[in-house]
Structure formats: structure tokens, C-alpha cells
Amino acid sequence: MEVASNLEAPTGSATEAIVTLAGVGKTFENGTEAIAGVDLAVQRGEFLALLGPSGCGKSTILRLISGLDAPTSGRIAWAGAGARPDVGFVFQEPTLMPWARVFENVWLPLRLKGVGRRAATPRVEEALESVGLADFARAFPRELSGGMKMRVSIARALATDPAVLLLDEPFAALDEITRFKLNDDLLALWSSRGWTIVFVTHSVFESVYLSTRIAVMTRRPGRVATVIDVDEPSPRSADFRLTPAYAALARRTSEALAAAMGEA
Numbered sequence: 001m002e003v004a005s006n007l008e009a010p011t012g013s014a015t016e017a018i019v020t021l022a023g024v025g026k027t028f029e030n031g032t033e034a035i036a037g038v039d040l041a042v043q044r045g046e047f048l049a050l051l052g053p054s055g056c057g058k059s060t061i062l063r064l065i066s067g068l069d070a071p072t073s074g075r076i077a078w079a080g081a082g083a084r085p086d087v088g089f090v091f092q093e094p095t096l097m098p099w100a101r102v103f104e105n106v107w108l109p110l111r112l113k114g115v116g117r118r119a120a121t122p123r124v125e126e127a128l129e130s131v132g133l134a135d136f137a138r139a140f141p142r143e144l145s146g147g148m149k150m151r152v153s154i155a156r157a158l159a160t161d162p163a164v165l166l167l168d169e170p171f172a173a174l175d176e177i178t179r180f181k182l183n184d185d186l187l188a189l190w191s192s193r194g195w196t197i198v199f200v201t202h203s204v205f206e207s208v209y210l211s212t213r214i215a216v217m218t219r220r221p222g223r224v225a226t227v228i229d230v231d232e233p234s235p236r237s238a239d240f241r242l243t244p245a246y247a248a249l250a251r252r253t254s255e256a257l258a259a260a261m262g263e264a
């Protein structure tokens, strides 16, 4: 467990940044300065948690990485040729089309890229299979539980096989049992597929359980105060929550968060 520079690779691993934010700021038209001077390099294949209090600019950072919004200062640089690759976005709410079946909901991002139903079918089926909903392609959202709707939302984000998966407090509205199950399923998928994930949360415990690094943010205007390496083996299971290492990391992360919130 070490505190690393925001722009450095995680210790002990030969990784490269897939996207780097350097001095990134965002001030909205109404004058709200959401983030200021954000320095953060997202490493290929990592599970990065963005941890901070409500309103510190976590969602804003995801929107800037996804290209849904543009920074007002600083630079966002992508690896390789510099063009933004496909990015998957899972929002706090599942945001499914209520009138459309699960299949149509997951097909949507492919359809927007001009992929027809027949060509999309294997990819939609694979995405549904990966979230455990292979048998629900013909269901309507109203027939699904909250956790299942969130699984559909994750499948939709996976349909385009994105280079980076952005998740904005995806499980915050779910009960704890469902949340723990989805945490484990997401971890299993991440470790088997080698995705790059940026996961927004305001839960210290969730950030320690899930991630390989935790970027701890200050209050608004948010910036990354500290990055904590979570050098614990993956995949993790519920037993991890009972280990001294987990308790020590949770304490360390809570202290870092308290210190970050005390900073201007």
C-alpha cells in the first residue's frame, strides 16, 4: 500500500496510461467551478476508483473522459494516435428505454453506429450472457428487478467492446445484498476480460473492495489529492472484507479522504 504520484504508473507493474488528464478544469456556464487542476493518468487494465464526497466533480471527470463534455482548461490525452477510443458509460440510473425489450436496449449503441440487428445479435447476446441475463433478451425493463436493470445497463455499455468502461456510482441505489453481488460479478468480469475501468463512488469500503488504485478527491472544485495503491490479489471475494489488509486499507483511505476534505 503506497501513495503514488497521480501521473505515475502503479508501482511494480509495467503499464501504460490509456488516458491522461493534465491540469484539467471545468467551470460551468453558471459559474460553478466543478473541478480544477485535475492530474490523473488512467492505466491500461486497471480498476481505478474515483472517491470523493458528493458534488466534488467525480461525474464531471467521467463526462470529460467520455467526451460528453469538454474541459475549460487543461488537456485530456489518449494513448496511441490520440483519438478517443470507444468508451462505455454506465450511469447512476439504468436509463433504459421502457418501451423497448432488453435486446433493443443493449443493441442501441451499436445501432447508433449503424450496426443492423442481424450483425449485432451475437454481440448483444454475448453482452447479456456476460452479465448473467442470457435468458432475458425479450423481457421489458418493467419485468426486471433494480439489480437486473443495472445489469442490462452494463451489458449495453459492453456491447461496443469499449476500451474504457466508466461507471458512475452504478450500484448506489441498490440494496446491499444486490450491491455486493454486482460488485463480485463486476470484479470477475474485469479480471477475466482485462478491461480498463474508472468507477466513481463515495464509499470508502466499495473503493477498497473493488479497485487496484483509489484516486481520493478534494471538495469542490475537486482535484486528485492522493492516489492509494490497493496491492491486493484479484479476483477478490467476500473473504477479502474480513482480512486485516482490507481493514488497514479502509482506515488509510478514510484518513486520506478526511485529509483531502480538509484541503482547500
Ligand code: ADP
Binding pocket: 028, 029, 030, 032, 033, 034, 052, 053, 054, 055, 056, 057, 058, 059, 060, 061, 220
Ligand atoms: P459528483 O459526481 O462528485 O457528485 P458532479 O461532477 O456531479 O459531482 O458535480 C460537481 C459540481 O458541479 C456540483 O456542484 C454540481 O452541482 C455542479 N454541476 C454539475 N453539472 C453541472 C451543470 N451542467 N451546470 C452547472 N453545474 C453543474
